[in-house]
Amino acid sequence: MALRQTELICDALCERFPDIVITPKPIVTQGDRDLNSSLQTIGGKGVFVKEIERELLDGTIDFAAHSLKDVQPVLPDGLVLGCFPKRDSPFDCLISPRPYERFDDLPTGARIGTNSLRRQAQLLHRRPDLVIVPIRGNIDSRLRKIETEHLDGVILAEAGLNRLYPSCAEGGAGVEVSETEYLGVCHPELDGLYRLSLRGVLLPAAGQGAMVVECRADDRETLDLLAAIDDPVTRDEVLTEREFMTTLGGSCTFPIGAYAMAMVPPETDERCVAFEGLVASPDGTHMFTERNVGTVAGHVGRAVAEEFIEQGVLPLIDPGVRA
Structure with a gap:
């Protein structure tokens, strides 16, 4: 997902500045390496950005694209959030092997995969009978766990699914799916799966669906470039x-x-x-x-x-x- 987000940011900058040359540098973080421990035990969402921020401060990279919800509330000294591109859908969705018309159509005792305490709390408040199964990994691996972990569904951010499988985004960024959608028509890897928007069921995480570009506070040249793809509404x-x-x-x-x-x-x-x-x-x-x-x-x-x-x-x- 990080590589896909970097690609989207680079494409947006190159569209505005055709003569610019950007060389992506993949960085594997602790959060990418350790897929067995829970995020809470290895430092939370910040484990996806700390090593990247170190490279920013060292000057080995000029900017970094993140999911905003992975960025800690307080940034290291010397770094700033340089721009907030237009936000994708901020909402969650249920991916399941059955076409549920409503969330409450899930059977009693349904097994739902998520590693988020925010999602877990809201799901159990609404449906105390649900069995929450902690899962981690990228979107593809979490989808595979529907079968391997015998899950009735997994909860994903709609924005992540839309970015990885652009054909899943109905009408473009920011559009929420309001009814059950068969995903097999979007991509063959999603054959046999259905998506149900959970807008109105789960309140999202702060910054969910938004990307952000982080850079050095004193890098005026990069900040001026990033200003061209900043979206004031998303920023607010x-x-x-x-x-x-x-x-x-x-x-x-x-x-x-x-x-x-x-x-x-x-x-x-x-x-x-x-x-x-x-x-x-x-x-x-x-x-x-x-x-x-x-x-x-x-x-x-x-x-x-x-x-x-x-x-x-x-x-x-x-x-x-x-x-």
């Missing part, structure tokens, strides 16, 4: 989501959900953000959600996080915090 949305997560002191390994949608109300020319945040216990027995509308400058993401903190929910996501 994902920075609001990350502000929420940062204020809570969490990361994408915590059972935290966040979704911001930028809009321009008819009574004003200023872009606003409708935001929804979620905090849950990993087992789904406790769940809190909050919605608010405001501006990025008004820190609506932080405001919702502070409401959660006042309600004393931090021990749910971090048992080390006293109530």
Whole structure:
């Protein structure tokens, strides 16, 4: 997936600057090497970017493309997020060998594969009967586990599936699948599998569906290039989501959900953000959600996080915090 994302960023830059020459440099990270341990035990999502950030600081590469949800809330000194290209779908989907019309059509005791505490908490809150099976690996290996682990389905980010199999993206980036779709018509490797969008079932992770390009803070030349592929709407949305997560002191390994949608109300020319945040216990027995509308400058993401903190929910996501 990292190579595919790098390819997309390079293609976008080359389209804007036809004379530019970009040489991709594949980097294998700890998260890529260790597929047996859970992300929580080896350092969370940050294990996919730390070694890449080291090469940025050493000057061996000029920029790096990441899934934003893999990037830690606080960056190393000397690095910045240089641009936020247009976001793909931020939502999750269920991939299954049967054409379920609704999520609740899953049979009692269905085995669902996911390694995300955020997904696990929301799934169990809605359906305590489900059996959550931890799975890791790239998209292809997780899909194979439907058969090898006898799963009724796996939960994937729609954006990841769309990037790996572009023909799966209906109408282009940002379009959510609203009904069961047979994936065999998209790609032969997906024969026998169906996709059901989980929009309205699972609140996504902060920054899900968005790519980001990281570079050195003092590299003006690279920053000027990246500005050409920056999407202001995506920037407003994902920075609001990350502000929420940062204020809570969490990361994408915590059972935290966040979704911001930028809009321009008819009574004003200023872009606003409708935001929804979620905090849950990993087992789904406790769940809190909050919605608010405001501006990025008004820190609506932080405001919702502070409401959660006042309600004393931090021990749910971090048992080390006293109530």
